[in-house]
Amino acid sequence: MRSVLLASGLIFSGLIQAYDIPRADLAPVIDGDPSDQAWQQAEWRKIDHLALGTMPKAEDFTGHFKLVWTPEHLYLLAEITDDVLIDTHADPLEFYWEDDILEPFIAEDASGGIHLEDFNAFAYHISLDNQVVDIGPKGEEVKPRLFPNHVSSRWQRSLEAGNKVYWEARVVVHDDSHVYGDDISSRVTLSPGKKMGLLVAYCDADYTSGRQHFMGDVEIEPVDGDRNRGYIDASVFGEVTLIE
Numbered sequence: 737m738r739s740v741l742l743a744s745g746l747i748f749s750g751l752i753q754a755y756d757i758p759r760a761d762l763a764p765v766i767d768g769d770p771s772d773q774a775w776q777q778a779e780w781r782k783i784d785h786l787a788l789g790t791m792p793k794a795e796d797f798t799g800h801f802k803l804v805w806t807p808e809h810l811y812l813l814a815e816i817t818d819d820v821l822i823d824t825h826a827d828p829l830e831f832y833w834e835d836d837i838l839e840p841f842i843a844e845d846a847s848g849g850i851h852l853e854d855f856n857a858f859a860y861h862i863s864l865d866n867q868v869v870d871i872g873p874k875g876e877e878v879k880p881r882l883f884p885n886h887v888s889s890r891w892q893r894s895l896e897a898g899n900k901v902y903w904e905a906r907v908v909v910h911d912d913s914h915v916y917g918d919d920i921s922s923r924v925t926l927s928p929g930k931k932m933g934l935l936v937a938y939c940d941a942d943y944t945s946g947r948q949h950f951m952g953d954v955e956i957e958p959v960d961g962d963r964n965r966g967y968i969d970a971s972v973f974g975e976v977t978l979i980e
Contacts, residue, residue: 753954753974755781759928760804763906764811768892770902775813778802781953783814783938788950788964795819797940797949805978807925812936814838814903821864821893821901822941828867829880833939834946838862838889838903841966841973843933844911844924848971853878855914855922857933857970862889862905871967874916885919886910928980933973935966 757778764772783799792798798817805811816838823835843857851857853873860883861869868887869880891903909932914922937952956963956972965972 754977755974756977756979757803757805757810759978759980760806760811763806763809764804764813764904766811766888766890766904766906768890768902768904770813770815770904774804774811775802778804778813780815781936783936783951783953785952785955786949786963787937787952787956787966789940789948792940792949792951796942797938797951799938799951801936801953803934803976805926807927808908810842810907810909810926812838812840812903812905812907814901814905814936814938816901816903816938817899818901818940819899820942822944823864824941824944828863828865828869828882831946832861832863832867832869832880834941835939836864836941836947837939838891838905839937839939839966840887840905840907841933841935841937841970842907842909843970843973844909846931846933846973846975848933848969848973850968851970852968854912855910856912857973858883858886858910859967860887860907861939862887862903864891866890872916881916926978928978930978932976932978933970934976935973937966 760774764774780800801814872881889905909924910922939947940949941947
């Protein structure tokens, strides 16, 4: 278990779920094509735990993902079955959580703790138009902001593979010293044995009224019935170790 004192005074105990991420011999190309040799080195991990909404039927949403790393980047491949893809807001900062999005949560030092208004962890919301949003401070103002230099992504739909979407992302890992607008100083070089906090989730929206299902790879213990804790508390993330 991992415990953290919340601002409300409640103690939340997260369920630590640990696994390893292999190093890629050759970095995958970010093009939505899952045939890169690097992906053969990694195992699939399911996105099958409900955090918000109702449990979807298999044809509505099913997902799993793979991860590999190089010293420069963390790489993510998600294979998603989603019968309806929706992005209803032209402004990427407006109601971005109500569209279909792939969402990797990353805590560089696996320390857990609250991160809603700082960079103790990052909750990258990757939209269908490949915009990347998280809540972040700039000066004294905390609000949704774009992080174009943190994540590069590309997805493609494969009708031949049962209406699946293949979504690839290349992530630059930053530590908690990050200052918005400076994408160099807080950048971290990855190495074998490094541990990070990680949660991979997917928002599934079937209608323009917003998401119906929010699914993640980690089982989250609820606080007052609420399992949607990833965007607030990095203590609910899984723990990964980078290996050769």
